[in-house]
Amino acid sequence: MTRISQTTRLEKVEHIVGSGSGLLDFAVKGENGYDTWEGNEDADWTVEDVDSVQNVEEDRYIMYPEGDYFICEIEADTEERNSGPVRCWCE
Template identity: 60%
Template sequence: MTTITTDVRLDSVEHILASGSGTLDFAVAGEDGYTTWRGTEDADWNFDDVGGVENVDEDRFIVYPDGEYFVCDVSAAGEEQNPGPVECWCE
């Protein structure tokens, strides 16, 4: 698993595993495991072009793109407590 610590654009995101505590796990095509962003509970994330949402458990859910993949611009200034923004959309 890779942790996002600086601003990055992720292409080819197959789905996003999100939690109410502010953690986002990005499943990037061709990579093993997740790429993780650790935010705050009130972090600024926005997902456009959502094809579906599936509950995983009490505090976690999976967001699927309406197209083949999401593209995500992720803002980070460290390993934890990132306020965002995180913007994801389909091209």
């Protein structure tokens, strides 16, 4: 697992695991594990072009893209309690 602690852009995101507490895990094609962004509960994040959502456990869910992959632009300045924004979409 890699912590996202600076502004970055991820391409070829196969799915996103989210939680109500503001944690987003990005599964990027060809990488082992997840790139993790930890936001606060009121963080600004949007995921568009979602094909389906599957519950994993209590407050964890997986979002799958309508297309082959999501592209995500992520603003962060620390490993924890980021406020965003995070924007993901499909091309």
